[in-house]
Amino acid sequence: MFALQILLFALVMVAIANEEDVHAELRSDYRKIDDQGHFNYGYEASNGVEAKVQGDVNGIQGEYFLPGENGKKIRVTYTADSTGFHPNVEKS
Template sequence: MLKYTLIVALLVVLASCSEEDVQAQLVKAENLQNLDGAGQFKHETTVTNGIKIKAQGNVNGIQGEYFLPGEDGKQIRVTYIADATGFHPKVEE
């Protein structure tokens, strides 16, 4: 369930990309799973257009953050926790 919440959040980030963002290049993609045999994972993606995504967690919850380029050129940071009670984002501009 929590993995699906993370996937939906990442899809929302990708859907918010404009046409010019299509030309962006992948800088970093790291995906480590089952780090301790108990379902832990760590994910990080960085793109040249300023989008950056980090997440880590296990079957009990996920915490992460992502950065989006704002219209004024400043980055928007969203931190979140996703657990049995839902997806809890916090936006910082």
């Protein structure tokens, strides 16, 4: 399950990589996991990328924000479980 999160994070970062992103700094992040395998994870970067995810061994749900055109953010919410990855993209 954690490997899926790492893969998703890597894909997001590769998809939005540009010259400015090379110099992006992590503004905040948190990671929590309990003895039953429930977890929360999130971060915010100086380039406008944000992500939040929570879940357990049965599945995860989360959202991430990417900088869009003209300063507008793109929000992607998703769930991932035994039936696959289910994203929903919203442009504001």
